[in-house]
Amino acid sequence: MALITYRDALNQALREEMRRDPDIFLIGEEVGAYQGAYKVSRGLLEEFGEWRVRDMPIAELGFTGLGVGAAMVGLRPIVEYMTWSFALLAIDGIVNAAAKLRYMSGGQFKMPITFRGPSGAANQLAATHSQALEAWYAHVPGLKVVAPATARDAKGLLKSAIRDENPVVFLEGELLYGMKAEVPEDEDFTLPLGVSDVKRPGDDVTIVVHSRPVHSALRATEILEREDGISAELIDPRTLRPMDIDTILDSVRRTNRCVIVEEGWPFCGIGAQIVDDIQREAFDYLDAPVARVTGADAPHPYAGNLEQLHFPQAEYIVKAARRVCYRE
Amino acid sequence: MASRIVMSKLSPTMEEGRVLKWVKQEGESVDSGDVVVEIETDKATMEVEAMGSGVLRKVLVEENATVPTGTLLGVIAAEDEDISSILQEAAPAAAATTAPATESGARAALPDQPASPARAGDGGRIKASPLARRMASQSGIRLDQVRGSGPGGRIIKRDIEAAMGAGLAAPTAAPATPAPEIEYDIPYQRVELSQLRKAIARNLVQSLGPIPHFFLTREIDMGEVLKLRAELNDALLESGVRIGVNDILVKTAAQALTEHPDVNAAFAGDHIRRFTRVDIGIAVAVPDGLITPVLRDVAHMRLREISEASREMIARARDRKLAPEEYQGATFTISNLGMYGVDEFTAVINPPAATILAVGATQERPVVVDGAVEIRPRMRVTLSCDHRAVDGAMGAEFLATFAAMLENPLRQLL
Numbered sequence: 001m002a003l004i005t006y007r008d009a010l011n012q013a014l015r016e017e018m019r020r021d022p023d024i025f026l027i028g029e030e031v032g033a034y035q036g037a038y039k040v041s042r043g044l045l046e047e048f049g050e051w052r053v054r055d056m057p058i059a060e061l062g063f064t065g066l067g068v069g070a071a072m073v074g075l076r077p078i079v080e081y082m083t084w085s086f087a088l089l090a091i092d093g094i095v096n097a098a099a100k101l102r103y104m105s106g107g108q109f110k111m112p113i114t115f116r117g118p119s120g121a122a123n124q125l126a127a128t129h130s131q132a133l134e135a136w137y138a139h140v141p142g143l144k145v146v147a148p149a150t151a152r153d154a155k156g157l158l159k160s161a162i163r164d165e166n167p168v169v170f171l172e173g174e175l176l177y178g179m180k181a182e183v184p185e186d187e188d189f190t191l192p193l194g195v196s197d198v199k200r201p202g203d204d205v206t207i208v209v210h211s212r213p214v215h216s217a218l219r220a221t222e223i224l225e226r227e228d229g230i231s232a233e234l235i236d237p238r239t240l241r242p243m244d245i246d247t248i249l250d251s252v253r254r255t256n257r258c259v260i261v262e263e264g265w266p267f268c269g270i271g272a273q274i275v276d277d278i279q280r281e282a283f284d285y286l287d288a289p290v291a292r293v294t295g296a297d298a299p300h301p302y303a304g305n306l307e308q309l310h311f312p313q314a315e316y317i318v319k320a321a322r323r324v325c326y327r328e
Numbered sequence: 329m330a331s332r333i334v335m336s337k338l339s340p341t342m343e344e345g346r347v348l349k350w351v352k353q354e355g356e357s358v359d360s361g362d363v364v365v366e367i368e369t370d371k372a373t374m375e376v377e378a379m380g381s382g383v384l385r386k387v388l389v390e391e392n393a394t395v396p397t398g399t400l401l402g403v404i405a406a407e408d409e410d411i412s413s414i415l416q417e418a419a420p421a422a423a424a425t426t427a428p429a430t431e432s433g434a435r436a437a438l439p440d441q442p443a444s445p446a447r448a449g450d451g452g453r454i455k456a457s458p459l460a461r462r463m464a465s466q467s468g469i470r471l472d473q474v475r476g477s478g479p480g481g482r483i484i485k486r487d488i489e490a491a492m493g494a495g496l497a498a499p500t501a502a503p504a505t506p507a508p509e510i511e512y513d514i515p516y517q518r519v520e521l522s523q524l525r526k527a528i529a530r531n532l533v534q535s536l537g538p539i540p541h542f543f544l545t546r547e548i549d550m551g552e553v554l555k556l557r558a559e560l561n562d563a564l565l566e567s568g569v570r571i572g573v574n575d576i577l578v579k580t581a582a583q584a585l586t587e588h589p590d591v592n593a594a595f596a597g598d599h600i601r602r603f604t605r606v607d608i609g610i611a612v613a614v615p616d617g618l619i620t621p622v623l624r625d626v627a628h629m630r631l632r633e634i635s636e637a638s639r640e641m642i643a644r645a646r647d648r649k650l651a652p653e654e655y656q657g658a659t660f661t662i663s664n665l666g667m668y669g670v671d672e673f674t675a676v677i678n679p680p681a682a683t684i685l686a687v688g689a690t691q692e693r694p695v696v697v698d699g700a701v702e703i704r705p706r707m708r709v710t711l712s713c714d715h716r717a718v719d720g721a722m723g724a725e726f727l728a729t730f731a732a733m734l735e736n737p738l739r740q741l742l
Contacts, residue, residue, distance in 0.1 A: 287485040326477070
């Protein structure tokens with residue numbers, strides 16, 4: 001194990017997989033000579049050369065199509081977007097091509113492609129560069145959607161995403177890149193897609209949260225424990241599609257209460273889907289309506305103070321947990 | 329400028345208050361400082377004064393209703409002032425404190441009305457969480473017997489747990505007679521309920537009324553007791569005191585209970601009270617019923633004191649001169665029908681105790697002693713136990729000690 005950043009954990013995953021399989025290549029804006037807009041691809045051009053680490057023009061739909069075509073003929077492309085907000089230009093390639101071709105060809109084509117890049121907000125990047133759009137991709141049959149919150153999860157899940165025979169949307173976070181965690185150095189270390197992680201066990205309320213707000217939620221669980229004596233269980237689904245709903249249901253049946261947290265907007269969000277599963281499968285176990293803590297239902301403000309209010313902060317999560325525990 | 333009349337928290341322990349009387353009526357004009365409403369707290373009656381002048385525009389809580397602290401009771405405002413936004417605050421505080429656009433889920437689900445008993449508002453429908461409904465149906469609790477403590481009076485898990493503890497769980501429990509919270513001034517040690525103990529309590533309560541009884545019968549050789557009593561009474565001849573068999577039974581029971589504190593107990597909902605003092609009730613037949621004068625702290629009384637005290641109390645019991653505190657709150661009861669020639673019987677437990685001992689007549693019976701038949705004075709006793717607090721083996725061990733002490737009275741000196 002080594003204490004490394006989320007950024008370096010991703011770099012290790014890319015490097016180890018590219019060493020293991022010569023069919024893997026990386027394309028995207030600034031991935032080569034500039035070493036990656038966020039330095040995730042640092043040193044890869046030097047090690048693997050320009051046939052396998054290729055800078056692309058500012059044309060997201062074009063290089064997404066290039067990746068999809070390469071996957072159809074047997075290669076294993078990794079397509080990096082400078083942010084997922086920019087990938088809106090490529091969504092036809094992801095949703096209409098990558099997610100459909102295996103199905104529409106009757107299985108003649110596999111689609112072992114990984115789309116990756118930072119999702120969600122950074123600091124004051126304003127309304128068009130800050131969006132958390134995982135619900136858009138999780139909506140689409142044929143895609144897998146992964147959103148790791150820690151360096152360890154990032155490495156283990158990216159390796160599994162690259163090895164998967166289906167298109168995987170892999171959501172990183174600009175504010176997560178610098179966070180450190182203990183990460184196994186073993187080249188065979190992977191984490192399975194579709195398996196959630198109980199990041200903190202507890203008895204009184206289940207908090208379901210993915211990606212960057214995991215860290216706010218962990219702070220919230222400490223406040224709840226210290227100030228209210230509320231023991232919160234924190235579940236990180238990690239993979240949003242297919243989602244490991246059984247772990248969440250088992251927990252809710254035990255705690256009888258649930259708070260779902262996400263950075264994205266509330267309407268038709270990831271949490272809305274989880275609430276649906278809970279009310280159908282665990283109705284008789286609920287002692288309170290499920291609460292959601294989400295980004296504000298508005299475009300992201302540029303002003304720093306407003307931007308902070310926009311996101312699901314620890315205090316909002318604490319308040320929601322108290323409410324479902326009837327401790328207000 | 330509108331001002332709110334709120335059920336204020338008037339003491340650190342106050343959680344709810346009752347609206348006693350609206351001094352001002354809806355539509356009446358009010359000056360700042362006028363008494364508007366009288367409320368009753370757990371300790372006192374208080375007058376609430378207007379914080380502003382205007383008209384008492386809206387009364388939100390009826391007289392005699394009890395509401396949690398913080399509940400909006402009424403609004404004082406100018407005659408034409410828009411108070412609709414204040415009235416919306418009457419919805420549970422949870423909604424009001426929700427940060428805009430950040431917490432969307434529960435708000436929509438909260439009922440749009442003031443906190444009140446679960447059945448108030450929309451046509452008597454009882455609001456309960458799905459979990460609370462399931463728990464109630466499994467344990468036979470009627471939701472209309474339960475007061476909801478959640479937003480809008482919603483019945484939630486903790487309310488059902490409290491109701492189980494209060495003994496509402498029996499399907500036969502009549503509305504008028506919920507088992508009261510046990511509040512007797514007897515020192516006790518609190519024993520938390522294990523999951524198993526909770527399950528036992530929940531299941532058994534549905535079998536035989538609010539207290540699930542079971543019975544243990546044992547025959548005891550009374551030869552030594554009768555001999556001892558004769559000797560003691562010879563010694564006491566000149567004092568005028570006469571020791572009865574019942575006095576010896578009371579003294580012996582106290583000794584045995586001291587050795588088996590788990591039988592000197594009561595089931596109290598979410599815990600078991602293991603009393604650290606032995607207070608024994610003696611069932612006494614009176615013309616229109618039964619009364620049980622209670623001897624306090626019997627383990628520390630001498631036999632002669634027991635005899636004198638019980639004689640005096642029984643006499644007053646027959647004259648109906650006992651104060652309630654003298655016939656309530658036994659930790660153990662002895663009911664003796666031996667004088668009526670009853671061989672054996674079962675007695676019904678007298679709360680808060682978890683046990684009662686039914687004593688039959690001492691009769692000459694043939695018994696095999698060391699391989700030969702002997703005629704011995706024998707007495708049958710039956711211990712009724714509350715299975716929520718006392719298990720078979722616990723009761724049997726107590727009875728074994730009780731019998732051994734009677735069959736060898738000298739053991740009590742040890």
